[in-house]
């Protein structure tokens with residue numbers, strides 16, 4: 001049977017591995033960035049309480065309390081097998097982040113937990129939509145191009161703290177300390193542990209005549225009643241692999257995309273086909289966009305949706321990370337001609353595609369929510385990753 005999947009056309013497939021960190025490093029690996037197999041496995045074990053909690057409360061499954069314990073026991077036993085090197089029956093080859101994420105989702109799904117984060121995703125979407133108008137106004141009020149782009153990137157980081165797949169950020173959510181504005185104001189100062197922000201900024205605003213003014217007034221009278229400044233996009237078509245529901249997509253990524261739309265780019269939002277943790281699905285995002293458009297006083301989203309400049313396409317993925325050689329054919333067809341690939345979130349942008357190469361510009365944005373990932377990147381917990389590079393080959 002023909003594969004339902006294809007590779008992103010801009011991906012350099014030679015040498016591509018959808019994994020950034022070696023989960024079974026040799027003892028000779030650099031000590032300062034060494035995270036052992038046992039430590040990586042404990043990262044996954046640390047996620048079990050949050051998953052069990054959501055599974056237990058998942059009303060669609062009868063006996064969810066008992067089954068949530070069964071999930072925890074089975075996945076714990078799987079992780080023990082991986083530590084002992086006895087995982088041949090679980091997956092082929094050495095453990096990777098992608099294989100372990102897949103196994104965890106498989107263990108949930110086989111017990112009927114198809115979407116046990118649905119309630120929290122819905123609640124967080126509603127909360128974020130209430131906050132969105134103020135977030136957009138604040139962004140629009142920044143007239144300095146550099147500061148506005150920085151605020152948009154920082155917004156992407158701040159939203160990304162809504163991540164129930166990582167023990168540290170799940171605890172912040174439970175404690176109620178992961179609010180968008182509070183997180184944004186406390187973000188780590190630059191330089192971030194991966195920091196190509198200057199290169200990204202240069203590329204976006206590099207051309208000398210980038211600041212245009214839209215005028216609703218009578219220029220002949222010297223009146224400019226609207227001073228909405230536009231940062232022209234050097235990119236014509238942008239594919240954005242989004243991550244989580246709630247503040248992540250609504251307050252972080254959508255304002256970022258809106259700026260690209262304002263600057264004349266088309267934006268394709270690539271979201272999961274199948275629910276995984278608190279990631280937003282393509283269906284959920286599609287249903288939410290009209291509500292987003294309603295609260296955008298400038299009408300940017302509405303105009304973009306009406307003209308097909310903004311679209312949601314399923315990535316085909318059922319994981320919280322992404323393999324760019326296993327995307328839906330529809331997304332790959334739509335991606336033709338895209339000149340910027342944006343990957344967002346720790347799973348997609350850091351743990352699986354940090355070193356992926358593309359034949360066009362590429363940007364990885366994400367917040368570090370595992371201390372082990374921080375160690376590998378010589379950063380700190382809640383550090384930020386902003387990796388930008390131009391075309392790296394054919």
Ligand code: MG
Nearest residue numbers: 243244279320
């Ligand atoms: Mg996620």
